[in-house]
Each structure stands twice: as C-alpha cells, then as structure tokens.
Amino acid sequence: MNYKAKLIIFLFLGLSVLMEAQNVKLITSSDLLLSWNDGASKKAIIDFVPKTTKEGTPDFIPIADRIATFDNDGTLWSEQPMYFQLAFAIDQVKAMAPEHPEWKTTQPFKALLEGDMKTALAGGAEGLLPVLAATHTGMTTEAFEQIVKDWMATATHPITKNHYNEMIYQPMLELLQYLRANGYKTFIVSGRGIDFMRPWVEQAYGIPPYQVVGSSGKMKYEMVDGKPVIMKLPELIFNNDEDGKPIGIHQYIGKRPVFAAGNSDGDYQMIEWTTTATDYPRFGMFVHHTDAEREYAYDRNSHIGKLEKGLDDAAKNNWTIVDMKNDWAKIYPGDK
Amino acid sequence: MNYKAKLIIFLFLGLSVLMEAQNVKLITSSDLLLSWNDGASKKAIIDFVPKTTKEGTPDFIPIADRIATFDNDGTLWSEQPMYFQLAFAIDQVKAMAPEHPEWKTTQPFKALLEGDMKTALAGGAEGLLPVLAATHTGMTTEAFEQIVKDWMATATHPITKNHYNEMIYQPMLELLQYLRANGYKTFIVSGRGIDFMRPWVEQAYGIPPYQVVGSSGKMKYEMVDGKPVIMKLPELIFNNDEDGKPIGIHQYIGKRPVFAAGNSDGDYQMIEWTTTATDYPRFGMFVHHTDAEREYAYDRNSHIGKLEKGLDDAAKNNWTIVDMKNDWAKIYPGDK
Numbered sequence: 225m226n227y228k229a230k231l232i233i234f235l236f237l238g239l240s241v242l243m244e245a246q247n248v249k250l251i252t253s254s255d256l257l258l259s260w261n262d263g264a265s266k267k268a269i270i271d272f273v274p275k276t277t278k279e280g281t282p283d284f285i286p287i288a289d290r291i292a293t294f295d296n297d298g299t300l301w302s303e304q305p306m307y308f309q310l311a312f313a314i315d316q317v318k319a320m321a322p323e324h325p326e327w328k329t330t331q332p333f334k335a336l337l338e339g340d341m342k343t344a345l346a347g348g349a350e351g352l353l354p355v356l357a358a359t360h361t362g363m364t365t366e367a368f369e370q371i372v373k374d375w376m377a378t379a380t381h382p383i384t385k386n387h388y389n390e391m392i393y394q395p396m397l398e399l400l401q402y403l404r405a406n407g408y409k410t411f412i413v414s415g416r417g418i419d420f421m422r423p424w425v426e427q428a429y430g431i432p433p434y435q436v437v438g439s440s441g442k443m444k445y446e447m448v449d450g451k452p453v454i455m456k457l458p459e460l461i462f463n464n465d466e467d468g469k470p471i472g473i474h475q476y477i478g479k480r481p482v483f484a485a486g487n488s489d490g491d492y493q494m495i496e497w498t499t500t501a502t503d504y505p506r507f508g509m510f511v512h513h514t515d516a517e518r519e520y521a522y523d524r525n526s527h528i529g530k531l532e533k534g535l536d537d538a539a540k541n542n543w544t545i546v547d548m549k550n551d552w553a554k555i556y557p558g559d560k
Numbered sequence: 561m562n563y564k565a566k567l568i569i570f571l572f573l574g575l576s577v578l579m580e581a582q583n584v585k586l587i588t589s590s591d592l593l594l595s596w597n598d599g600a601s602k603k604a605i606i607d608f609v610p611k612t613t614k615e616g617t618p619d620f621i622p623i624a625d626r627i628a629t630f631d632n633d634g635t636l637w638s639e640q641p642m643y644f645q646l647a648f649a650i651d652q653v654k655a656m657a658p659e660h661p662e663w664k665t666t667q668p669f670k671a672l673l674e675g676d677m678k679t680a681l682a683g684g685a686e687g688l689l690p691v692l693a694a695t696h697t698g699m700t701t702e703a704f705e706q707i708v709k710d711w712m713a714t715a716t717h718p719i720t721k722n723h724y725n726e727m728i729y730q731p732m733l734e735l736l737q738y739l740r741a742n743g744y745k746t747f748i749v750s751g752r753g754i755d756f757m758r759p760w761v762e763q764a765y766g767i768p769p770y771q772v773v774g775s776s777g778k779m780k781y782e783m784v785d786g787k788p789v790i791m792k793l794p795e796l797i798f799n800n801d802e803d804g805k806p807i808g809i810h811q812y813i814g815k816r817p818v819f820a821a822g823n824s825d826g827d828y829q830m831i832e833w834t835t836t837a838t839d840y841p842r843f844g845m846f847v848h849h850t851d852a853e854r855e856y857a858y859d860r861n862s863h864i865g866k867l868e869k870g871l872d873d874a875a876k877n878n879w880t881i882v883d884m885k886n887d888w889a890k891i892y893p894g895d896k
Contacts, residue, residue: 409770435770452829467780470781470788478758478770479769
C-alpha cells in the first residue's frame with residue numbers, strides 16, 4: 225500500500241472510530257477516577273464534565289473555554305505540619321547558615337536554626353519575609369530553579385519520611401487527567417511562589433510552567449560576565465491569595481475558569497469568581513481535610529489552610545465539598 | 561468490523577504512516593511557508609526547525625522546551641502610522657468626549673480631539689498615560705474586553721481602510737503555523753497592553769489568551785450588585801518592553817524560549833535572552849521594515865519601532881534579519 229492510500233484509510237478509520245466512540249463509550253471516561261469512591265463528590269464530577277463536552281447541548285462549553293484552576297497546597301499536595309515551601313526555606317536557612325554568622329543573633333533566623341518554631345512563626349507571614357528574601361532572592365532564576373530541584377530530590381517530610389513530591393494526591397492527579405482527557409486546560413493557581421512550583425509541577429502533575437499562577441517577586445535583567453541573567457530581588461510584587469487569585473487568573477490566564485478547586489478560604493474568591501458567571505455551567509470544589517489517619521484533619525480552627533467561609537457557603541452556592549476520608553480510596557500515589 | 565478491530569487497525573496504520581512520514585516527507589513541512597520567497601531568511605527557518613525535532617540528534621529539542629515568542633506590533637501586524645492601541649485610545653477619547661467636557665481644555669485630550677497629533681504626542685509615552693488611564697481603566701475587565709472587540713470589528717486603518725486585524729502579516733501567520741506543526745508553543749510577548757491583545761489574538765493568530773504576555777495595570781476584585789467583578793485601575797504595574805521582555809517571559813512562561821522574533825530594539829533583550837543560552841540551538845529574528853510600497857520602510861530613525869542595535873549586532877549574534885520587501889511574497893492575508 226502506498227503512503228497516500230495508507231493515510232486516507234488512516235484518516236477514514238480515525239473518523240469512524242471517533243464517531244463510534246461518541247455513541248458507544250467515550251474513551252475519556254470516568255474510568256480514570258479510580259481512587260474516587262462512589263458518592264456525592266464523584267457523582268458531581270462525572271455529572272458535570274461529560275455534559276460540558278457534548279456539542280449542540282445547552283451545557284456545552286467550547287474547548288477554548290474549558291479552563292480549570294487548582295490551588296496547590298492542601299488541594300493537590302499536603303500542606304501540614306507547615307507549607308512545604310516554608311520547610312524548603314528552613315532547610316535553606318540551615319544550609320546557608322555558615323555564611324551568615326549574623327543569623328545566630330537575628331530573629332527569626334535564630335529561632336529557625338534552633339528549631340524553635342513557635343518563636344520563628346510568632347511574627348506570622350510578615351515576620352517570615354526576611355527568611356523568604358534570604359532564601360528565595362539575591363540569585364539568578366536559573367540558580368534558584370536548580371536549588372529547588374535539588375531540594376525536591378533529597379528533602380523528606382518529617383512525618384511520612386517521603387519526598388515532598390510523593391505527597392501529591394492520587395485522586396486529584398486522576399481528576400486532572402480526567403479533565404484534560406475531556407479537553408480542559410488545567411492550571412495551578414497558588415498563593416505560594418511561582419518560581420518554587422515551576423521546577424517540579426510538570427513532572428508531578430503534567431502541568432507545564434506556563435500554566436502555573438503564583439506569587440512573585442521583582443526581577444532585574446542584567447549582564448554577568450557578558451551573559452544575561454535574571455536576578456531575583458527581595459521585593460514581593462504579587463500575592464496570589466484570596467482577592468489576588470481572581471486577579472492572578474485574569475493576569476495570567478485571561479479567561480474566567482469554568483472549574484475551580486481549592487481547600488481553604490484563600491481559595492474562596494477564586495471559586496466565587498469561577499462559579500458566579502452564568503454563560504456556562506460552572507463547578508466549584510473544596511477539598512475538606514477530614515482524614516486524621518491517612519493525612520490530616522483540619523478546617524475552621526487551623527492556622528494553615530483554614531476553611532470556614534467555604535464550608536458555610538458551599539450549600540447555597542452548589543459547591544462540592546470533597547470529604548477526603550470517605551471520598552478518596554487512596555491519598556498518595558504510593559499508598560496501597 | 562467491530563470497534564476494537566477498527567481501533568487496532570487505526571493505531572497500526574497511524575504508526576505506519578508516522579514511520580513513513582519520517583523517512584519520506586514530513587507532513588508538517590516547510591510547505592506551510594507559502595508566502596516566503598526563497599532566500600537567506602526562509603533558509604535559516606527551514607534549516608532550524610526540522611533539525612530541532614529529530615530525536616537522538618544533537619540539535620533535538622524536547623517538545624516541552626519548544627517555546628517560541630513573538631513581539632506583536634511590527635512583528636505580527638503593522639504599527640504605522642501609530643501603534644494600533646494608540647489609535648484605539650484616540651477613538652475611545654472621541655467616543656467618551658461628550659461625558660468629559662473638561663477634555664476640551666485639558667492636554668493631551670484637547671489636542672487629540674482637535675486632531676493635533678504633534679501637540680498630543682509632544683509629551684512622549686509618559687504624556688499619554690492620562691489618555692491610557694481614561695480609556696483603559698475605571699471599568700471591569702469584561703466591559704473593556706467588549707469595547708476592544710467592538711472597536712476591532714468596526715474601526716479601520718487611516719491609510720489601508722482595512723480593519724486592524726486584517727493588517728496581520730501572512731508570512732508570520734505561516735511561520736506560527738509551521739512552528740506549531742513542529743511541536744512549538746507560540747507566545748506573544750508585546751509591550752502593549754495584555755488586555756488590549758487578548759480579545760482578538762486567538763482568532764487572528766491562533767494564540768490563546770494564556771499565551772499572551774504584555775504590559776498590565778493594577779486590578780481590584782470587588783462586589784458590584786452582589787456579583788464579583790475585576791476593576792481595572794489607573795496604575796501601570798508592568799511594562800513589558802526592553803528589559804521587561806525577558807522578565808515578562810520568566811514571569812508568565814517560566815521557560816527560556818528557543819525561538820524569538822521581534823522588529824525593534826524593544827525586542828533586543830528578548831532575542832538576546834533567547835539566543836545566549838547554550839543547551840539547545842536557538843533562533844533570533846528581526847523583521848526589518850523595508851517595503852515602503854506594500855507596507856512601510858523604517859528602522860534607525862523611526863520614533864515607532866526603532867531598529868538600530870538589532871541591525872548592528874545581528875551578524876555577530878547570528879540573528880536573522882527578515883527583509884520584508886524581498887523575503888515576503890505577500891504582506892497581508894488579503895493581498896493578491
């Protein structure tokens with residue numbers, strides 16, 4: 225058979241397979257959601273996604289508008305006993321301490337080096353800014369990327385002893401795949417640093433760096449030894465949290481999502497922004513940490529990932545609350 | 561034939577076609593570059609792209625790293641006699657004038673309304689900031705998007721009398737398609753406003769809004785009549801030009817491009833940043849406006865799209881200078 229004949233048969237059969245697939249069974253079915261137990265959450269997902277992909281029906285969403293946004297900490301991976309980016313910063317402080325003798329007498333560095341977390345965290349997020357500046361800036365973007373990659377390959381979580389990128393949620397990986405298989409573009413929209421996430425999220429979630437929205441600092445383009453570099457400067461210019469999330473979405477994505485998932489009140493506005501438009505069906509979801517045995521249980525009173533307003537307003541807004549304990553057959557990819 | 565049998569034959573033939581295509585002729589060949597005359601520019605492009613897609617060879621670039629960035633004004637569409645975004649702003653000033661009687665006595669509004677461009681532009685870019693603020697902010701992102709769409713559908717260029725989105729460059733459309741057919745992701749990296757480009761670039765170039773990098777202003781998320789909106793505020797927060805372009809690329813894309821195209825010294829740093837890395841082959845290109853008959857001829861002495869440093873340094877950096885007059889068989893899609 226010559227090349228053209230093969231090509232014609234190939235295209236014809238492709239069309240035929242595609243048409244049958246529409247009628248018989250979608251190849252991209254909810255079979256992907258293997259780690260989701262049957263229940264209201266899974267039902268809400270598999271009710272929503274297929275109806276948005278059927279052309280000619282009122283709930284159809286054109287592929288170009290199938291934008292799905294996901295918070296990261298507590299939504300795609302764990303965030304206890306502290307945000308993993310903070311664990312990274314502390315490890316960096318320890319690694320850099322020999323070159324910074326002044327840290328022995330300067331807070332919050334002193335407390336971090338002594339393992340006194342209560343004192344170190346006493347100043348809240350603001351109090352930690354010097355730590356973030358010292359560990360995340362004053363170097364080139366490429367040097368920082370390498371530091372994050374090295375840390376991710378070696379550092380381990382204090383409780384599970386696993387690498388941090390092994391503490392991603394298997395059911396959420398499946399949800400990302402399920403959405404992508406149905407023509408959705410998946411984005412991360414996180415309050416953490418964009419440069420901290422990009423070096424590893426492509427491998428972890430299949431989300432490329434240009435589909436990551438996060439907090440970011442000022443940068444400077446300059447020549448070093450005749451080669452251009454981008455230096456990371458110690459000035460936060462965008463905090464992608466709470467009100468910042470819809471703004472970050474507009475800034476980076478330029479389209480209003482139709483699907484958004486978070487786990488804390490920091491995601492409230494993203495989910496509100498996503499689900500209050502009326503042109504298409506919309507899906508809002510909070511992952512509720514209810515599993516003290518396999519992961520962590522926390523919500524209204526947690527200083528990390530506090531979820532109160534989201535729980536209070538979920539029913540009236542038709543948002544899905546995912547109960548980790550009951551909805552998820554598995555937490556991490558490595559779980560049995 | 562049943563579904564599974566068809567699917568198997570389909571996949572088998574697909575593989576066979578693919579393997580033959582590799583040996584016989586790439587489906588995604590330079591046949592796409594129909595409006596490019598044979599010459600050094602076209603040769604440089606069709607030398608570069610295919611060699612980067614052959615796995616196992618030293619010049620191979622993995623698909624994830626095939627990032628191509630394009631300036632917009634003067635690179636993908638015309639920019640004379642003034643940036644089209646400025647033409648938009650002037651049209652908006654005229655449309656809004658009845659509600660702003662104070663503009664009759666306030667510069668540069670007064671001059672714009674009287675058609676006295678010399679006075680209006682006397683203050684340079686800085687002098688026009690009040691005009692940009694008045695026409696681009698103080699409204700929701702969704703309202704602004706609609707205004708841009710309406711303007712694009714109705715406004716026409718003073719010389720060609722065509723709609724502005726008809727003044728895109730056919731050879732560059734073909735180059736975008738050629739790159740995408742070879743696994744490249746194409747991005748716009750422009751000094752103009754990101755919100756001004758996004759409403760129309762997807763249709764014009766096939767580039768979705770989340771692959772557009774541009775200048776941007778401050779925003780505020782707020783509730784109006786019980787519905788959330790994003791308000792555009794009159795404060796420029798990011799100027800995506802010159803040094804800003806590599807920074808914008810890092811900020812939005814998070815990867816260093818391997819291919820970059822511009823037309824003015826405002827694109828110098830983007831092309832420098834793209835072509836000075838040594839891990840992969842790199843391609844830098846300036847579109848040189850040499851065609852006074854079919855478009856415009858300008859470079860070193862132009863106040864719009866000034867190209868001097870780029871021309872001076874092209875040879876030593878192995879950057880391609882596209883000669884519009886000789887390299888392009890056609891300028892606009894509507895040309896014969």
